[in-house]
Amino acid sequence: MSKTPINEAILSQVLHNVRNGQLRRCFEMGLEPEVLAQLQQPSALSLLLNTPVSWCNVTIDGEMVKKILNSAQRSDGEVRMIERALRLGATTHMLQQFFGLSPQDVALQRLMMGITARRGRWREFSEETDADLWYRWTHLMKEHQVSLADSVAMLDIAMLVAEEMKSPDSLVAEDAPEPLSLAVIWHRIQSWLREGLYPPSQGHGQLPRKPSAGTKLAQRKPGQSSPAEGDPEP
Known part of the structure; x- marks a missing residue:
């Protein structure tokens, strides 16, 4: 036998x-x-x-095998970038878009890092903050010569902006507002791109005006609520 x-x-x-x-x-x-x-x-x-008779059955979870292999193939740099994005307030949608992570993967990563996903409306910020954000972003884009076609490099620049605006030097005043999350910064950058304000030569050569809350609501479909801080508008 x-x-x-x-x-x-x-x-x-x-x-x-x-x-x-x-x-x-x-x-x-x-x-x-x-x-x-x-x-x-x-x-x-x-x-x-x-005995030549098989008395047990073994099944393979193909999706889990793929997930493990894909996770193992991530470079150390990509893993660090994912962790950095999460610490700065990236949304689940952003991590799906840039790194192909499923919502379950993102939730597990947040749990492992001790990060709680923020919910609720995006807070309003002043025109001064908006101008500061525009200056920092355009300066870094020019300094690093980032192409708009390179989405990962664009995300890296947005993270640099978030880190700069989160630094102690930017929060000197006791009543300084909470720093902008990466999700808010990325959403604002995308709005500038949709409006054709960047590169500046294609726009009007001046700082963009931050849309008011009323303007944002007017652009939404009837019955559509304000986006949660963790869920940017599509």
Whole structure:
């Protein structure tokens, strides 16, 4: 009689669990207490080990295999960029768009990093803050010579802006407002691009005016609520 490799592998795991007192795992595998008692007899072990009949089935979770392989293929730089984006307030949608992470992946990553996803309306900020944001972004875009076609480089610039505006030097006053999240900054950048304000030569050569709350609401479809801070407008 020829052994069945899968039978041998499963039986070896069962015996390992029994020797280490992990009977619950044996039960979860489908073995009843009476069967485990019989496995104490060498003749029963020999019968299960040498039978040509396969007495167990193994299934492969293809999606989980792909997820593990894709995760392993991420470079260290990409992993650091994902963690950096999360710390700065990136949304789940942004991480899906740039890195292909599923909502479950993002939730798990936030949990591992101890980050809570913020919900609620995006807070309003002053025209001075908007002008500062515009200056920092355009300056960094020019300094690093970033192409609008390079979305990952664009995201990196947005993160640099978020880090600059989050630095202690930018929050000197005691009543200084909470720094803008990466999600808010990215949404504002996208609005400038849609309006054709960047590169400046294509616009009007002046700082964009920050739209008022009323203007934003007027542009939405009837019944559409203000976006949550964690969910930018499409």
